[in-house]
Amino acid sequence: MILEARHVRRRVRGRTLLDDVSLTISTGEVLGLVGPNGSGKSTLMRLLAGLVRPDRGHVILDGRPMADLSQREIARRIALVAQSAETADRITVRDAVALGRTPWLDALSPWSAQDDAEVAHALRRVDLAHLALRDWSTLSGGERQRAHIARALAQTPQILLLDEPTNHLDIRHQLSVLDLVGGLGVSTVIALHDLNHAMRCDRLAVLQDGRLQALGPPAEVLNPAILAQVFGVRASALIDPQDGSRIMRFHPID
Amino acid sequence: MTTDAGVMVRPRPGLAAWWWVPLLILAAPLAGTAMGETPIALGTVLRAFANQLWDAGYAVDPIDQGIVWSYRLPRALVAGACGAGLAISGLVLQTLLRNALADPYLLGISAGASTGAVVVAVAGIGGAFLPMSAGALLGAMAAFGMVTGLARLAGGGPTARGAAQIVLAGIAGSQLFNALTSFIIARSASAEQARGIMFWLLGNLSGVRWDDVVLAVAAVTTALGAAFWHVRSLDAFTFGSESAASLGVPVRRVQAVLILATAAATAAMVSITGAIGFVGLVVPHAARLLVGSRHARLVPASALIGMVFLIAADVIARMLVPGQTLPIGVVTALVGAPAFAVILIRARSAA
Ligand SMILES: Nc1ncnc2c1ncn2[C@@H]1O[C@H](COP(=O)(O)OP(=O)(O)OP(=O)(O)O)[C@@H](O)[C@H]1O
Ligand SMILES: [Mg+2]
Numbered sequence: 136m137i138l139e140a141r142h143v144r145r146r147v148r149g150r151t152l153l154d155d156v157s158l159t160i161s162t163g164e165v166l167g168l169v170g171p172n173g174s175g176k177s178t179l180m181r182l183l184a185g186l187v188r189p190d191r192g193h194v195i196l197d198g199r200p201m202a203d204l205s206q207r208e209i210a211r212r213i214a215l216v217a218q219s220a221e222t223a224d225r226i227t228v229r230d231a232v233a234l235g236r237t238p239w240l241d242a243l244s245p246w247s248a249q250d251d252a253e254v255a256h257a258l259r260r261v262d263l264a265h266l267a268l269r270d271w272s273t274l275s276g277g278e279r280q281r282a283h284i285a286r287a288l289a290q291t292p293q294i295l296l297l298d299e300p301t302n303h304l305d306i307r308h309q310l311s312v313l314d315l316v317g318g319l320g321v322s323t324v325i326a327l328h329d330l331n332h333a334m335r336c337d338r339l340a341v342l343q344d345g346r347l348q349a350l351g352p353p354a355e356v357l358n359p360a361i362l363a364q365v366f367g368v369r370a371s372a373l374i375d376p377q378d379g380s381r382i383m384r385f386h387p388i389d
Numbered sequence: 390m391t392t393d394a395g396v397m398v399r400p401r402p403g404l405a406a407w408w409w410v411p412l413l414i415l416a417a418p419l420a421g422t423a424m425g426e427t428p429i430a431l432g433t434v435l436r437a438f439a440n441q442l443w444d445a446g447y448a449v450d451p452i453d454q455g456i457v458w459s460y461r462l463p464r465a466l467v468a469g470a471c472g473a474g475l476a477i478s479g480l481v482l483q484t485l486l487r488n489a490l491a492d493p494y495l496l497g498i499s500a501g502a503s504t505g506a507v508v509v510a511v512a513g514i515g516g517a518f519l520p521m522s523a524g525a526l527l528g529a530m531a532a533f534g535m536v537t538g539l540a541r542l543a544g545g546g547p548t549a550r551g552a553a554q555i556v557l558a559g560i561a562g563s564q565l566f567n568a569l570t571s572f573i574i575a576r577s578a579s580a581e582q583a584r585g586i587m588f589w590l591l592g593n594l595s596g597v598r599w600d601d602v603v604l605a606v607a608a609v610t611t612a613l614g615a616a617f618w619h620v621r622s623l624d625a626f627t628f629g630s631e632s633a634a635s636l637g638v639p640v641r642r643v644q645a646v647l648i649l650a651t652a653a654a655t656a657a658m659v660s661i662t663g664a665i666g667f668v669g670l671v672v673p674h675a676a677r678l679l680v681g682s683r684h685a686r687l688v689p690a691s692a693l694i695g696m697v698f699l700i701a702a703d704v705i706a707r708m709l710v711p712g713q714t715l716p717i718g719v720v721t722a723l724v725g726a727p728a729f730a731v732i733l734i735r736a737r738s739a740a
Contacts, residue, residue, distance in 0.1 A: 210637025220628040224682040237625045238637030242618045
């Protein structure tokens, strides 16, 4: 399953939110999306999820233009965890995760044991099985975030789009979400703010003011020039004595 | 209950657990028929039915026979159908707009339907070709279009402030269409017509005939059918319409189909009974308290509660003041307005 954006542009009321962005997500890879606030990460995610149309360029899923696919066909292949999605409804965690089965069901094909199994599996993967019957309103921010990820997993997608999935998570669960994403074997696009976390992606795309500034392996992309130009920081690299990996400390440039 | 996978699941009751539902659907109109200022024994009611349906030939006082068959039964059936239909319409609008305060009355759809019906009935526009219910439908669609357009311009949406904008737009729409209705009545109706129409506008079940039963049942069947067909799509709106789209729901089409179905049902009901307030607003909230937020349960629960509520309201309307029948809208407002206040306060604290 390959997802591709070709020269996409999106304008809203005369403002260009995204301009001439081209990138390809190939099978099994984890592509990180980084950029300052308002750089267009969420906008690109929504384009890739087929929620909005580009007004120039195309999004192509497995060789077919997204515009030719029904919402349901897209949802069977692509799951999105949006940056913020809240509800005042009284539902259980399990019910919320069960929504992930929506693209596989309709009025004539009812809920089945397999759907139960997918939901249970998704809950266990994000470590929420013990909260399955809890009311949504009683969850902490991080637990909600994990439930949203479980909902996306229950969709059994081939491509996962995660918009800042580590928001609200404690450090252990941040790491476990990153590990989970790495171990899924599902093509993933993940928007992140923590550049050290971003280093764990297979490739990184850097957005600034709606334009793609760099695309490639993290170590190459997060070079001093990009860090200074896009993020306004300089980095000093430290080596973790435990495993020899490189960690960056950031300092503002004045 | 726990599966071997270790994830708790809720046991699902079998179909047999729902035996009381058809019983309730039969019992509620029956009770509504038996009760009134002059109570009629249940046995008499059943015998009158049997006489009418298969010429059973039981000895029933012809006056009782007439009251049961031509007056009270159609009335109870229309009340039940309209109660269910209004409740479903309110539920669907609340879900689609992510707004706890949405209902056909508050959003001006009922007012628009009234205007449309009055235009046809009084001004005679459309003449014999356009039935009152079709005029009501056009009015309902016009009102809904105007209100949503205004709400959008005013920044209405699923946020707390946006919810207020939608309701404010609904109030503006209601006022405008009510004023139009009054204007048409003042210009074109005779004094006697005007009195009849004013009474009807308050929500009124007097003079309901069997034709009306057919229309009301058709309306509620349309609304119920559309809602049942889309229960999963409605659930998918839990986290908003964008989340619904990412779950594969064709949002625009589902919204169009459901809003058209509920507006049509509302219009049909308004053309029979006038605008009955608060049922569509309050009943879905009561249903949520009882069965939770999943639409597979919420849709039938709202329909059943709405049916029972409006049949009961009609009985009260007939019995509250001796020798006089109140407009049913007065009774639903007496119950609904305080309930509305509670919902308003809760919606604030939830946001
Ligand atoms: N519907 C809209 N109308 C007008 N402007 C919009 C709209 N949606 C987004 N924007 C603007 O487009 C820009 C990009 O927004 P986007 O949400 O994609 O940024 P982001 O990279 O996800 O930011 P963050 O890191 O804060 O999540 C922002 O300046 C935002 O204000
Ligand atoms: Mg964002």
